[in-house]
Amino acid sequence: MIIYIARRLLAAIPTLWAVLTLVFVLVRIVPGDPAIAILGDRATPAAVAALQQKLGLDRPIWTQYVDFLAQSARGDFGTSMVTNRPILADVGAVIPHTIDLTIAAMLIGVFVGIPAGVYAALHRNRWIDVLARMLSLIGLSFPVFVSGIFLLLAFALHWRIFPVIGNANLADPADRLLKLVLPAATLGLVMAAYITRVTRSAMLGVLGEDYMRTARAKGVPWKRVVWRHGLRNAGLPVVTVVGLYVGILIGNSVLTEIVFNRPGLGKIIVGALNQRDYTMLQGLMVIYCFLIVVVNLITDLTYGFIDPRVKQA
Amino acid sequence: MTFRRSLLAAVFATTLAPAALTTPVMAAPKTDLIVGMAAQDVGKLDPHLAVSTIDRTVVAWLFNGLVRFKPGSMSPADIEPDLATSWDSTPDKKVWTFHLRHGVQFHGTYGEMTADDVVFSLQKAADAKRSASSGDFASFEKVEAVDPYTVRITLKTTVPSLLGIVTNYGGGFIVSKKAVEALGDKFAAAPIGTGPFAFAANTPNQSLELVAHKAYFRGAPKIEKISYRFLPSNASRDLAFQNGELDLEFGNQDQTWVDRMKKLPGSVVDVFEPGEEAILHLNQAQKPLDDLRVRQAIAYAINRPELLKFQGADVSRTPGSVIPIGNLGYIDAGLPGNDIAKAKALLAEAGFKDGLTLKVVHTQLPNMLAQMQVVQAQLKRAGINLDLQVVEHATYHQMIRQDLSAIVFYSAARFPVADVYLSQFYHSRSTVKTPTAVANFSHCTAADAEIDAARTEPDAAKQIALWETAQKKIVAQMCSVPLIETLQAWVHKDSLDYGYTLKGSLSLGPLITETTHFK
Numbered sequence: 091m092i093i094y095i096a097r098r099l100l101a102a103i104p105t106l107w108a109v110l111t112l113v114f115v116l117v118r119i120v121p122g123d124p125a126i127a128i129l130g131d132r133a134t135p136a137a138v139a140a141l142q143q144k145l146g147l148d149r150p151i152w153t154q155y156v157d158f159l160a161q162s163a164r165g166d167f168g169t170s171m172v173t174n175r176p177i178l179a180d181v182g183a184v185i186p187h188t189i190d191l192t193i194a195a196m197l198i199g200v201f202v203g204i205p206a207g208v209y210a211a212l213h214r215n216r217w218i219d220v221l222a223r224m225l226s227l228i229g230l231s232f233p234v235f236v237s238g239i240f241l242l243l244a245f246a247l248h249w250r251i252f253p254v255i256g257n258a259n260l261a262d263p264a265d266r267l268l269k270l271v272l273p274a275a276t277l278g279l280v281m282a283a284y285i286t287r288v289t290r291s292a293m294l295g296v297l298g299e300d301y302m303r304t305a306r307a308k309g310v311p312w313k314r315v316v317w318r319h320g321l322r323n324a325g326l327p328v329v330t331v332v333g334l335y336v337g338i339l340i341g342n343s344v345l346t347e348i349v350f351n352r353p354g355l356g357k358i359i360v361g362a363l364n365q366r367d368y369t370m371l372q373g374l375m376v377i378y379c380f381l382i383v384v385v386n387l388i389t390d391l392t393y394g395f396i397d398p399r400v401k402q403a
Numbered sequence: 404m405t406f407r408r409s410l411l412a413a414v415f416a417t418t419l420a421p422a423a424l425t426t427p428v429m430a431a432p433k434t435d436l437i438v439g440m441a442a443q444d445v446g447k448l449d450p451h452l453a454v455s456t457i458d459r460t461v462v463a464w465l466f467n468g469l470v471r472f473k474p475g476s477m478s479p480a481d482i483e484p485d486l487a488t489s490w491d492s493t494p495d496k497k498v499w500t501f502h503l504r505h506g507v508q509f510h511g512t513y514g515e516m517t518a519d520d521v522v523f524s525l526q527k528a529a530d531a532k533r534s535a536s537s538g539d540f541a542s543f544e545k546v547e548a549v550d551p552y553t554v555r556i557t558l559k560t561t562v563p564s565l566l567g568i569v570t571n572y573g574g575g576f577i578v579s580k581k582a583v584e585a586l587g588d589k590f591a592a593a594p595i596g597t598g599p600f601a602f603a604a605n606t607p608n609q610s611l612e613l614v615a616h617k618a619y620f621r622g623a624p625k626i627e628k629i630s631y632r633f634l635p636s637n638a639s640r641d642l643a644f645q646n647g648e649l650d651l652e653f654g655n656q657d658q659t660w661v662d663r664m665k666k667l668p669g670s671v672v673d674v675f676e677p678g679e680e681a682i683l684h685l686n687q688a689q690k691p692l693d694d695l696r697v698r699q700a701i702a703y704a705i706n707r708p709e710l711l712k713f714q715g716a717d718v719s720r721t722p723g724s725v726i727p728i729g730n731l732g733y734i735d736a737g738l739p740g741n742d743i744a745k746a747k748a749l750l751a752e753a754g755f756k757d758g759l760t761l762k763v764v765h766t767q768l769p770n771m772l773a774q775m776q777v778v779q780a781q782l783k784r785a786g787i788n789l790d791l792q793v794v795e796h797a798t799y800h801q802m803i804r805q806d807l808s809a810i811v812f813y814s815a816a817r818f819p820v821a822d823v824y825l826s827q828f829y830h831s832r833s834t835v836k837t838p839t840a841v842a843n844f845s846h847c848t849a850a851d852a853e854i855d856a857a858r859t860e861p862d863a864a865k866q867i868a869l870w871e872t873a874q875k876k877i878v879a880q881m882c883s884v885p886l887i888e889t890l891q892a893w894v895h896k897d898s899l900d901y902g903y904t905l906k907g908s909l910s911l912g913p914l915i916t917e918t919t920h921f922k
């Protein structure tokens with residue numbers, strides 16, 4: 091297992107390098123000068139030139155690239171061009187919020203979506219199935235900035251159960267949980283809608299299989315047949331979707347963070363993009379890429395757990 | 404006692420009894436202020452590098468200048484002593500001496516402010532490598548400390564308003580020399596000033612925390628803590644204010660927002676100066692805008708009352724000149740009114756009987772984009788098609804400075820003396836893509852002589868007359884077409900008393916002073 095993980099991590103190095111290069115090129119080909127963004131519209135060309143020199147933007151592009159790769163390899167992401175704060179400190183301050191939201195949304199997605207999908211498949215074309223399909227369609231149709239505002243209007247303004255400002259005190263678990271409920275529900279229900287559909291479809295595929303009939307014929311209780319034999323065999327596409335969706339959650343949580351006034355990686359990246367904060371953008375992309383690699387690795391390991399044939403291969 | 408009675412007794416004991424005991428005691432007024440700002444984070448809190456509204460609003464709470472605008476005002480007539488108690492100048496206005504207040508303490512352990520700090524600050528503000536306001540100090544020859552409490556400024560040439568340069572705005576803020584030298588680049592993240600509030604902490608992407616500067620020279624502030632929350636979503640920031648989670652909020656410059664917030668119980672909407680004047684700068688270096696008749700046609704096609712109706716009468720007003728209303732030297736310069744027939748006739752005369760199309764780079768910022776779409780519709784009536792290339796805001800700033808747009812829609816407020824706006828937007832020295840570029844997007848050269856002469860004119864009346872002539876010449880050459888002036892809009896709880904009447908603020912946000920308090 092350790093060798094397998096090590097091999098997968100080593101295989102991620104070329105991916106990381108390719109992403110780093112792409113990020114380096116992309117942030118520089120997008121028009122918009124960081125020096126102008128930082129100094130504002132009253133800055134003289136002399137001031138802009140002086141700042142470009144200070145930020146190292148006047149150096150040959152390949153020198154900047156080599157320095158960037160070397161720093162990334164050392165895990166040194168430097169400081170933000172705009173705030174002068176260390177990038178890792180900024181990321182470190184918000185990443186617990188992003189992890190909280192991602193995990194909570196994923197749990198809601200999995201624990202609502204999988205049972206709903208299984209029940210829908212078991213009651214194909216009956217009212218439970220129709221209801222599950224309708225709800226999942228509604229869940230997928232509502233953008234998070236609309237459903238988020240609705241939840242705020244209902245639970246923060248009308249019933250006053252949750253606050254509007256969601257920047258939780260990390261040292262206070264109760265506060266952390268209180269401010270996580272609405273954003274996690276917003277993101278998690280969309281994920282649940284998606285997982286419901288995939289689980290239903292995968293379950294419908296396995297319910298008619300011979301081994302299911304055999305298990306029943308052997309006298310295995312129906313619940314056990316469904317959850318152990320059925321779901322396990324239908325699990326691979328579901329795990330794939332969950333893995334992919336977690337990656338999307340990390341990247342797409344920005345709207346939820348903005349609507350619920352939560353700190354998070356998504357919000358930082360939008361700010362960095364607006365201000366052309368190259369160093370911050372580069373650092374964040376490396377971190378994102380690393381997180382995606384880790385999520386993919388966990389997904390792959392889960393395949394092996396669900397289906398031993400994957401591990402043997 | 405039955406179970407139900409026991410339960411009732413317990414409920415009473417835990418909830419009602421403490422309330423009954425505390426009722427007679429008057430609750431102390433709140434001392435922590437929570438402000439909601441449309442921001443992802445702060446940028447630079449070094450006052451000489453603070454350029455965004457987000458940063459400027461806070462910096463004004465942390466620092467002082469040698470002189471200041473009276474809180475609530477941004478009229479040059481209301482400039483009063485701040486760190487300097489008095490000042491005098493030679494008759495030719497080239498040498499100015501400032502006498503500093505004794506005993507002014509910097510935040511933390513950085514000690515007393517002296518002439519060395521003032522000299523250091525003004526030299527730093529004049530240095531393009533360390534300041535975004537260096538252009539304002541071009542006329543400075545030297546700044547020197549005469550003694551620990553006296554500073555002398557010598558100018559190469561006279562300037563229209565020396566006090567304007569050393570006020571609590573832009574490069575005029577005084578920093579601690581010791582702190583800047585000790586903290587280096589970190590100073591911009593954890594600044595040290597003399598203002599009523601001191602930096603305490605910044606949680607990235609969440610909030611900036613300030614605490615009262617107890618040793619503030621005007622007395623300890625009544626507000627003890629300020630939490631400046633970064634809340635970029637307008638909708639959820641408004642909900643947070645409505646829910647009582649904010650005391651003060653940065654608002655939207657539109658009538659719908661003002662009307663909605665006014666209806667909230669316990670809220671007071673602040674609409675105040677400066678008015679940011681939105682102007683179409685017509686690029687005379689590009690055909691067909693090199694033809695005066697085409698530029699005049701654009702001016703006649705613009706319907707300012709319609710724009711005012713679109714933006715809202717409470718937050719905007721119709722401009723009368725190429726500089727904002729209220730600037731020292733402003734006159735009603737006689738802008739052309741809306742006349743579509745005349746616009747079409749001028750176009751036909753210029754050889755564009757069937758109309759024309761202009762490529763225009765514009766920002767995707769919602770407010771500016773919405774205004775430009777109204778302009779686009781107005782020009783269309785005269786047969787002028789704007790081919791809008793909508794780009795992200797930073798890209799827009801870069802592209803317009805590369806002279807890539809036939810028309811530049813630009814909205815700005817500046818220090819309220821005519822010279823600043825005229826020099827930055829209409830003097831040939833400021834033409835984009837030149838080594839001394841600032842924001843002359845139109846390549847205007849109409850009033851260079853008057854702008855230059857006014858800068859060094861010692862007689863105030865003659866100086867104003869020169870600025871008036873400059874405005875008329877710029878309008879005659881139709882370098883630009885003023886559209887609308889939009890005022891600043893915030894909202895606060897009615898329990899919050901600023902301690903002054905808010906009519907204007909150059910920092911674009913309400914000043915929180917030592918007198919600000921909750922009732």
